[in-house]
Amino acid sequence: MTNLKTKKKLASRVFGVGQNRLKINSKEVDKLDDAITRGSMRSLKKDDIVTIPKKQGISRGRQRQKKKKVKRGRTQGSKEGAKYSRLSKKSRWMIKVRAQRKRLKISRDRQEISNASFWELYKMSSSGGIRSVKHLIELITERKREN
DSSP, X not given: OOOHHHHHHHHHHHHTXXXXXXXXXXXXXXXXXXXXXXXXXXXXXXXXXXXXXXXXXXXXXXXXXXXXXXXXXXSGGGOOSOTTSSSOHHHHHHHHHHHHHXXXXXXXXXXXXXXXXXXXXXXXXXXXXXXXXXXXXXXXXXXXXXX
């Protein structure tokens, strides 16, 4: 009977896996006697005497289920928490102002408004004087009529 412990140690070094992961066919133990080199271990693997099962992964099933639950119910009645718990006041303000500034720049480039009125509306936008992009467009059309 051969010492399987040393053979497993050799095989684990050759294949770069842990000793517990290696599986040795118990019916072919007599062939293991001759295996004393790295090359002979490789040939034993080729003959399926020494096998290395695939590593077991971690299931993502629970995460998939959780994602389905999260996706469901985003309407008004399903929302929990305070008014600004999902989106803070600052981030709402940033989104609104960035959209207004983008629209202002487009209007200036199209020469719908003068440079002076651009800066006037820009400052109004930053200070919260303009409610939304729609309100901004109304103000721009008023400026057009004045000129």
